[in-house]
Amino acid sequence: MSTPVLAVTTGEPAGIGPELVLMLAAAPAPLPGRVVAVGDPDLLAERAGRLDLDVELRVLDDDQEVPAPCPGVLPVWPVALRVPAEPGRLDPGNADYVLEVLDRAIAACREGRAQAMVTAPLHKGVIIEGGHPRFTGHTEYLRDACGIEEVVMMLATRATGRELRVALATTHLPLREVPSAITIDGLCRVLRILDHDLKRHFGVRQPRIAVCGLNPHAGEGGHLGREEIDVLVPALTRLREEGLLLDGPLPADTLFTPRHLEGADAVLAMYHDQGLPVLKYAGFGRAANITLGLPIIRTSVDHGTALDLAGSGRADTGSLRVALEMALEMANASRLS
Structure with a gap:
């Protein structure tokens, strides 16, 4: 089988996304997989010159084959900026550009020209200001673009010496709306997707998933909230009858300890800031964000646009490399499943 093609979106043009891709391309170690950047070639050339990075940009048409990885060479599928971009200075005029970059990568994956997409960070606020008031993030945008009812956000890191995967039952919601x-x-749908994609993309034959409770102490038998009794336990009971291996609901403050994580292939947290602070403490800058439930493979970095670092050359490429490596592994696992 040929090496999978990974389409890497360059993200917010005023942020660190473009230079992260360039810095990896300029590094002595070859990029994992046949990587092609999606973005404005002139922007990439300007940023490479600003940072004194020796990178040859090869602009490709859709029907041209993406070459094997070679240090110092970066293939590009071109998308033109709407307005000039300066590092650290957001401009709503480029909101449509950022979304076109995403659309181009999505189309490449759905058409089979790429086997996975990897996304550099974008800035939600400037996209909203640029005329897209309902935009809430990569995850939801990919869900809608692929015509999927439900997707699952999961972050993964190996910085702890073992694979730690944390998925979310809810994503970008105000805390008061979570219960x-x-x-x-909804929980049944999320857990079925998580179980299915752990098998399909990660080669886990019979996933074991540890499930957080929503309330402190997992509700303390109803004294600290009834969601565990009324919602979580019935959902887990139904899924266990379907054959899923599930532990919980467990108190979130003790679930992330070696005893409970031992043997777990993933953790399902109930909301964004219940599970992700633990994972990011364990492996920030060495983790990847993964969208499960899509008809395509998508990974991303675990950080934002870092406008204060843009154009400085001081950004850390670690998370992007992890996201590329995981995308490659997932693409290979999917072809074998």
Whole structure:
């Protein structure tokens, strides 16, 4: 089988995304997989010159084959900026550019020209200001673009010496809206997707998933909230009858300890800031964000646009390399499943 093609979006043009891709391309170690950047070639050339990076940009048409990885060479699928971009200075005029970059990568994956997409960070606020008031992030945008009802956000890191994967039952919601967003049917859908994609993309034959409770002490038998009794336990009972291996609901403050993580292939947290602070403490800058439930493979970095670092050459490429490596592994696992 040929090496998978990984389409890497360059993200917010005023942020560190473009230079992260360039810095990896300029490094002595070859990029994992046949990597092609999606973005404005002139922007990439300007940023490479600013940072004194020796990178040859090869602009490709859609029907041209993406070459094997070679240090110092970066293939590019071109998308033109709408307005000039300066490091550290957001401009809503480029909101449509950022979304076109995403659309181009999505189309390449759906058409089979790429086997995975890897996304550099974008800036939600400037996209909203640029005329897209309903934009809430990569995850939801990919869900809608692929016509999928439900996707699952999962972050993964190996910085602890073992694979730590944390998925979310809810994503970008205000905290006050979380309890009502967690339903029996919704939890069942999320856990089925998580179980299915651990098998399909990660080669886990029979996943074991540890599930956080919503409330402190997992509700303390109903004294600290009834969501565990009324929602979580019925959902887990239903899924266990379907053959899923599930532990919980467990108190979130003790679930992330070696005893409970031992043997778990993933953790399901109930909301964004319940599980991700633990994972990012363990492996920030060495983790990848993964969207499960899509008809395509998508990974991303675990950080934002870092406008204060843009154009300085001081950005850390670690998370992007992890996201590329995981995308390559997932693409290879999917072809064998």
